[in-house]
Amino acid sequence: MASKHLISDSAVVPAHIAKQVVSPAAYADWDAIHEAFTELRKTLPLGLVEAPGFDPFWLVTKHADLMEISRQPLIFSNNDHRCALLSQSAERQYLETRDEVPFIRALVTMDAPEHSVYRRLTFKNFTPKGIRGLEESIRALAVESIDEMAAQGSSCDFAESVALRYPLRVILSLMGLPREDEDMMLRLTQEVFNPQDPDMSKTRSDVDESEASSYDLGALAEFNQFFSDLIKARRANPTDDIASLIANARVDDKLLPDWDVASQYIAILTAGHDTTSSSTAGGVAALAAAPDQFTMMKNDRSLIPALVEECVRWTSPLLSFMRTAERDYTLRDQTIRKGDWLMLSYPSANRDEDVFEEPFVFKANRTPNPQIGFGYGPHICLGQHLGRLEMRIFFEEFFRRVNSVELTGHVERSRSINVSAIKRMPIKFTMS
Template identity: 40%
Template structure:
């Protein structure tokens, strides 16, 4: 019996509707992309009834995903943010009163969403990110490149570099002490990896320094325990920044107001969670995917090394290729038409970004990694009112890392089989063994 069948009895790998929600499918991208291609070609707005999940419309074409993303009043976030089994949704509702553990920017709609976003919007604009952070980010990148060189010719790029580099950047902008890095890594990994057996295995205890919890093996229970640890930790951060403000994002959130009142506790705590988790895992996955493609394609590596002005386009192609956030959900607020289908009020829609970023109607030769791809209208950051707030920071981190790293590499090649994470929401490489010869 497969892991998927163990978690969701009755799941079948023979049914497309089951496969596209099955976390195991995201460890087998060739099969998953074949399913996406079938849907784009034959039924791009597909009524989907996976076992164990509430039914929804699978949206797989680039144009349709954009259309839904831009219609923020017609398609809302708050009812359903991501694909979760019915059992998990009901358990979370019994604990919180709604379908969310957190109330983050991605869980909310206007006007709440817009007002919360404005609290930190200035911090994450391109000019602010470059002015405030580029020097600090470059120092962190150089330190990680030096660590890579010290490890010699063989290393696991994910676990020795990609997990730690963006984490250190996020901790710097939040003003979190460096000694808390192992705890933050554990918690950010558990947020998106609760269904991954490897994450569960290495998280038998939440060794956080502020209390621990025995891992139960139940993804929903463990997610709630993780959320409670996050809230406890960042509750102390809020109290500190209100008493001792600094020039960091943690202070901006702690002292932020909406309509003249302090941000409510659940929303404020959730703000820290989304900054720490989304800002970490997505950048880590993109860096790993891009580095893997350079190892697999020496001509692409040589192309970028010969002209470092191509690093930004290489970064965009890495983002398209990896698409770390594989989907988000929306719910229709009224009957509407999409792709020739009638969407009823209350219907859920899953926007499959990874499919949209392989859409043959938009990308020439979409299954080939091209470091100099131009144009590259990928939708990995979403679009419309919910376009990723941290996208400029992510681009800066990735650009700086590869500007520092690529000139120092003489030879790069795979050194074993990589592994992909077992998750259908935010996923990517969880190991990447490589061999590097340094200049």
């Protein structure tokens, strides 16, 4: 916890912005939250957030500062459950029930040396070389998604009908899970990441935000129950899929604990498709709002890799991660004390005026594009290459088949402190 008596008043984030930063509902208003981040980048790029119901934390809004912190995991640790923004009430609830529903033990919660050991278990499967043989099967799923879009006539909800389904089907295929599990996995992912969105969660979404949980522990428990049977099955009869690889992986010649295996499954199935679906939906929404950009891409498919990077920058599918200082550290003339908590804001870093020319303009051919939507440093997203491959293939098929697209209503974002998700996106389109 930051020591308030060591902080000058000039380093404290204004109360109205502090309230936005910890509010899931505030991130549903994308323009307003970006206005707040823009003000902070100009006037207080590193400031202390003091919000009722939350431990104080430093808010990091500049691209260079996120990179500086992210490349030093021994100084700024993930610190288990405190890698995510949790209210004091939610943390108490977790600590009281962690024997029954432990927090996820995935790469995003781990620190060295454990992080490196677990990352190596599946690292080669997600390298560019490791995913090279997946292109044909992924393309078949992309074609299927575009076929389903076309079958709806000339309009659809792109988020629900296409963006949410396509990357999930890719992950299900890699995990060796049947298509029948698609709806359940989508539901549980949305519940885990969006516990305060009434459209996406079974938990109470009408409670005060300072009392609510940032993650749905009930959904984690349901995931665990489902995956316990899968672990047993893959250990008894291994198959050629990621689920079998993880279930039978050994550390110090011992099988991983079941919850560790289930946690890897949860991370791959949730973050592995949610980030890609958000970036895809956000990109198509931006293209629909900028017909010149759509036409440019339609006429020059060689620009698609650049488009993918801009989609990730524009959307920033992961909103933040928290870090804990393991020793005193000076940043921007502020002394961060050992034990202080920090929020890394990826949407803010990806709009940093010092790094991106016209950051609030979607440029499908933007180069260079040092976006950090996948994170940075040793904790950079393990599935970044797979996500890029999925999006590249999707857009190749999309621009081959779709002649025009435009929004027909409001793009509705989820209420979440975790992910930048689009839950409704009505469009009309014409096909070749």
